[in-house]
Amino acid sequence: MSAVLSRKTFRPRLATLMTMLVVVFLLLPTIIVIPVSFGSEKYLQFPPKDWSLVWYRAFFADREWMEATRLSVIVAGLATLLATLLALPLTLVFARGKLPASGAIKALVLAPMILPHIVTAVGLYITFARWGLTGTVFGFVVAMAVLALPFLFLTLSAAVSKLDPALDMAAASLGASRFATFRLVTFPLLLPAILAGMAFAFITALDEAVVSNFLSSSISKTLMKKMFEDIDFDVSPIIAAVSTLIILATFVLVGVAQLVRTIQTRRMGKV
């Protein structure tokens, strides 16, 4: 009896400990760049001796950094849109279950997530080089959309499978066309999942390094490519400032997506 009791009280403590260890080991190395970025030294230093925003100013003032950032944001945005426009109809068709060779199509869609990025990168590079797409915005967008598609597909598939098929039938029986049903019922119910998927897709496209390294040219490079180059040449704390900004953007995006989901669940119960 006492053994059972002690085990019961022990378990939550062990779980708490494990969680804390995971947080420390996974998160700490990442967030250590945050204090580093606010230093004023010329080198990466932890803890920083004093606090300043010089490296943020340097980042925003540098034309090359700004152009790389602009390219990455544009590419990630367009790639997210493209992947969403592909993933949404695809998941809806998959849910209806009337697609021939659906297993093969699913494997193809998910492949970029499972394959090592270097394989995808080499494949895309060889193909795009032949078509003259390397270093173009269009090339980046297509490549990043391919990489982001699995995240949207998985997020949306999960949400679509939770939709009650009777809602579609109810809408039809009440006189709604397929399009009206999509616009007024399916889409609003999927919106939180779409936003969450888009957030993940955007972050994936933004911080992808391997493929963008292959596809970048000397004049048009993404933020990641620029960061790699910078680490090679001179290790300025601008890197830490950029990393901090990326962490911030990730937290905001994921946080907003999660918030929308929480609000939906609160309002409508589990959908």
Next chain:
Amino acid sequence: MGGGEPRGSARSLEPLACALSETAWTFLPNRTVVMSGSEKNGPRTVMLRGGAVSVEGAKRHFGSVKALDGVSIEVAAGEFLALLGPSGSGKTTLLMTIAGFEMPDEGRIIVDGRDVTGFAPNARNLGMVFQRYALFPHMNVRDNIGFPLRMRGIAEGERRKRAEAALETVGLEGYGDRLPAQLSGGQQQRVALARAIVYEPPVLLMDEPLSALDKNLRERMRLEIKRLQKQLGITVIFVTHDQEEALVMADRIAVMDQGKLVQEGGPRALYERPANAFVAGFLGETNFIDGTMEGLEGEAGMIRLSNGARVSGRAPAGLTGRARISVRPEYIAVHTRKPEGFSMEVRLQEVIFAGASTIVLAEAGLAEPINIRVASSAALDGRLPGDPLWLTWRSDDACLFAA
């Protein structure tokens, strides 16, 4: 859930009855809604004109399974028809075929004089209530009810008024701003009902709409839906596997089995005169006893049971050889002394008090004990298991079928 119900069923229909005389709505063939009577006087209410439905030789195969094996049925305007059968009998497929979610391989569906066989569900103008209500979870009650009106191009203000009237009809006035998740199961059921009648369809299809409710609420909703249907005059086709639900609610019951319509008729006719052993066994409780036919005596057929007893029941013409008799538990009389005429001697096995009635189990040398339902077991007081009893029934109350 029962405690959360806001209003009694009787009260909810009062405003409807008052308003019916003031305003009349008519559905014209081109699906415009015309209102006669004064718009300003009193709240407007949903009023429907029932339409007839006829299914002609509907067949639907799924691979080798015959979900519908040539079903024909006529439903009169304003009639409440229950489609009753076990799961897999084809009752839901028939409903879905009428709704347009299944296309028949053969046959025609005619609603209100219009052949709708090839129509998409959204072009059929039918009302439908689903098993789990299927309310749109992101819309409040008013928008849910207004949805079919919106699909018909009716303006926002008008939608509000008519949604409020429909809510009143189902006894939920003032609930327009709630989300479905904030309602109890019974309230969601009412909203689903309001949404399905607010656009005044000629026919309302219901797919086991009460199966998700708890027992007390289910029994109350049975009567309420029935009363609402009579008041509105709408045609209802109601799918259920619950025979009691069918008996209580329907004007007419169609019993289905293996894709075929087995028997149709009024609840009493089906209960008292089942066409075959399947209907007798599915609708209500019964005792089946096998035996051999020994000819006719007047109108009654005589059967020699496997335990040697000779009893009688209504027999179809020309029934000979192996047969089976069906006697309902409440049609059997129990005697403690041997009565005049035919009777079956049995031994008391058990007396079980079941509230409104008492179940008596009697051992008769058959595979299973005979199940008898009596209003009171006072006559059996002092009798012990193993004591002899004699059973009788009117031969008109028992049915004979070919075995």
